[in-house]
Amino acid sequence: MSGDKGMSLKHILKKFGIFALFVWAALSLTFILVHLMPGDPAYILATMYMQQWDVKFEEAYKMAQDSLAWDPSKPIWIRYLEYFANLLKGDLGESIVYRESINKIVAKSIPWTIFIGSIALFLAYMIGIYLGSYAAWRRGGTSDTSIFSLGIVLSSFPSFVMAVLVLIFLGVKFRIIPLGGAYSEWISPGFTFEFIGSVLYHAIGPVIALSAENIAIYILGMRNSAVSVIQEDYVNFAVMRGLKNQTISKKYVRRPAILPLITNLAASVGFLFGGATLAETIFRYPGIGYQFGTALGMRDYPLIVGLFTVQILAVLIAMFFIELIYPLVDPRARER
Amino acid sequence: MTNNTGIFKKIYMTYIRPIMLNKKSLLGFLILVGFFIMAIVGPLMVPLSMESDISKRFLPPSKKHILGTDYFGIDIFAQIIHGTGSVLILAFLPSVFAILMAVSIGITAGYLGGIFGRVVNGIIDVFMTVPSFPAMLLMAAIFKSVNVVFAAFLMSIWMWAGPAKMIRARVYSIRSMEFVEAAELLKMPKSHIIFKEITPHLMPYIFMQFVNMIKYSVGASQGLMFLGLLKFNPCHWGAMLNIAVTQTGSIYLPFAIHYPLSIIFFIVLLLMGCTLLSYGVEEIFNPKLRTYE
Numbered sequence: 001m002s003g004d005k006g007m008s009l010k011h012i013l014k015k016f017g018i019f020a021l022f023v024w025a026a027l028s029l030t031f032i033l034v035h036l037m038p039g040d041p042a043y044i045l046a047t048m049y050m051q052q053w054d055v056k057f058e059e060a061y062k063m064a065q066d067s068l069a070w071d072p073s074k075p076i077w078i079r080y081l082e083y084f085a086n087l088l089k090g091d092l093g094e095s096i097v098y099r100e101s102i103n104k105i106v107a108k109s110i111p112w113t114i115f116i117g118s119i120a121l122f123l124a125y126m127i128g129i130y131l132g133s134y135a136a137w138r139r140g141g142t143s144d145t146s147i148f149s150l151g152i153v154l155s156s157f158p159s160f161v162m163a164v165l166v167l168i169f170l171g172v173k174f175r176i177i178p179l180g181g182a183y184s185e186w187i188s189p190g191f192t193f194e195f196i197g198s199v200l201y202h203a204i205g206p207v208i209a210l211s212a213e214n215i216a217i218y219i220l221g222m223r224n225s226a227v228s229v230i231q232e233d234y235v236n237f238a239v240m241r242g243l244k245n246q247t248i249s250k251k252y253v254r255r256p257a258i259l260p261l262i263t264n265l266a267a268s269v270g271f272l273f274g275g276a277t278l279a280e281t282i283f284r285y286p287g288i289g290y291q292f293g294t295a296l297g298m299r300d301y302p303l304i305v306g307l308f309t310v311q312i313l314a315v316l317i318a319m320f321f322i323e324l325i326y327p328l329v330d331p332r333a334r335e336r
Numbered sequence: 337m338t339n340n341t342g343i344f345k346k347i348y349m350t351y352i353r354p355i356m357l358n359k360k361s362l363l364g365f366l367i368l369v370g371f372f373i374m375a376i377v378g379p380l381m382v383p384l385s386m387e388s389d390i391s392k393r394f395l396p397p398s399k400k401h402i403l404g405t406d407y408f409g410i411d412i413f414a415q416i417i418h419g420t421g422s423v424l425i426l427a428f429l430p431s432v433f434a435i436l437m438a439v440s441i442g443i444t445a446g447y448l449g450g451i452f453g454r455v456v457n458g459i460i461d462v463f464m465t466v467p468s469f470p471a472m473l474l475m476a477a478i479f480k481s482v483n484v485v486f487a488a489f490l491m492s493i494w495m496w497a498g499p500a501k502m503i504r505a506r507v508y509s510i511r512s513m514e515f516v517e518a519a520e521l522l523k524m525p526k527s528h529i530i531f532k533e534i535t536p537h538l539m540p541y542i543f544m545q546f547v548n549m550i551k552y553s554v555g556a557s558q559g560l561m562f563l564g565l566l567k568f569n570p571c572h573w574g575a576m577l578n579i580a581v582t583q584t585g586s587i588y589l590p591f592a593i594h595y596p597l598s599i600i601f602f603i604v605l606l607l608m609g610c611t612l613l614s615y616g617v618e619e620i621f622n623p624k625l626r627t628y629e
Binding site for chain 1: 463469559563
């Protein structure tokens with residue numbers, strides 16, 4: 001594969017250039033929405049401070065202005081340059097509530113989200129592809145109908161509904177899973193059997209909550225994709241050649257049908273962050289979604305913007321890698 | 337008048353009749369109609385008093401309180417009925433805004449082409465990379481004093497891009513078909529080509545995207561309400577679930593689970609109606625997916 005166009009340096013650099021352009025554009029879009037739209041974060045913060053500390057509005061408003069990450073009296077383009085200069089230095093700013101560097105909060109919380117998020121996505125992907133292609137192959141039969149119905153039912157259980165249901169039944173009623181947190185507090189973190197066991201045990205609930213809707217997306221997506229592939233001429237031809245059903249369903253149908261789902265993975269990462277915000281908040285699981293949820297509740301604007309920046313970067317990084325890998329999976333993308 | 341009935345007949349034949357004939361879409365459609373009736377007629381039949389009465393806290397379901405009472409001793413069923421309207425408004429209004437944006441931007445980008453078309457396409461791509469639900473949360477946190485219309489607009493900003501991209505691709509392929517080229521050779525005005533030649537072929541497609549959007553905004557608005565970022569109706573199901581789960585901790589009390597469960601039942605039923613309608617409609621307009629040939 002040495003002369004392969006898919007992995008040449010020029011190709012990688014070009015993809016990286018597009019990636020950088022998208023990072024700039026997406027972050028600028030966020031900046032514009034936060035700073036140029038006619039909302040006043042300082043005003044909202046001030047009303048909160050008024051209730052919290054029982055002070056006069058003027059005083060609260062001044063406090064709010066001081067605690068915002070940006071100075072509203074500065075011209076917008078200076079704030080814009082400052083935002084990007086700090087980002088290039090790798091500095092996301094400081095949280096109002098915790099008085100702690102946002103980099104530290106992200107470093108603490110993102111491993112948890114990557115942990116449960118990747119398990120949930122992997123499960124959803126495997127189950128979805130298997131059941132979806134199975135249903136497509138037996139189109140119109142009972143197994144198709146039941147798998148399709150399962151997909152419809154699961155896709156009506158968004159992460160927060162699933163999280164509440166899992167907590168009520170598995171947590172409170174049958175006491176199978178813990179009610180929240182990432183590990184039992186009395187166990188000290190470390191490479192011990194006990195700690196790893198506790199971490200896995202606490203991950204069950206959030207993983208179920210996050211994967212349910214994704215399983216549905218992949219079941220239904222894979223079924224639709226495989227149904228289209230089955231109607232291609234070359235599949236008919238394979239049937240006429242008398243190939244084994246198993247060979248056709250695995251090599252002729254499943255493999256090409258997976259391709260559209262691979263490009264969909266980057267969108268799944270973004271979707272996962274949305275679901276994690278709700279599911280982690282309900283399970284008090286200390287990932288980035290939980291931090292985002294609390295930051296939103298307390299109107300900690302620097303933290304909200306910082307965490308949102310991280311989420312955008314994560315989606316774009318996922319997209320960058322998928323675009324790099326894709327030509328290796330799909331020969332047609334290599335030739336172009 | 338005859339022209340009018342013609343249009344109605346055409347709409348009936350192209351949209352309503354296929355929905356009635358497909359099992360999935362018919363069931364989904366009936367569920368949605370049921371919710372509309374519940375939103376309009378329900379509040380007239382079931383009175384709601386929001387006065388709290390602690391002595392009636394967490395009463396189990398009974399004849400007087402069909403779904404029991406909540407933490408404040410208020411009837412849950414009455415609250416759900418009175419919240420249906422705002423749930424439906426927050427499902428449809430963002431979708432209407434978003435489909436208008438998606439159609440106008442998608443057609444412009446697909447038909448005009450050139451540098452302008454490419455720039456618009458780039459903007460669509462950028463919007464698509466931003467995770468939509470977190471973006472809605474961020475914006476709802478900045479604009480707190482929102483009314484329904486403004487909230488719907490905030491949501492629609494993060495919903496139009498994906499459908500716009502698909503509509504653009506569709507227009508792009510229709511543009512090179514013979515009948516469009518013929519119209520161009522005849523020097524028909526651009527507005528005629530866009531609205532009379534291209535758009536009719538897009539309608540089923542647009543309808544499909546619209547149904548998908550409704551499903552998305554049902555879920556998203558419940559999430560926004562659940563996190564307490566939109567506040568204009570305490571009976572909205574997301575807001576009710578917020579009170580049940582976060583504020584009163586009813587999910588940890590075994591004798592109070594009828595409270596969160598009855599809210600979840602209605603959320604899931606509505607979502608299921610939307611999903612059924614969406615997949616049914618997709619089957620109708622994409623014959624390749626049909627189960628029976």
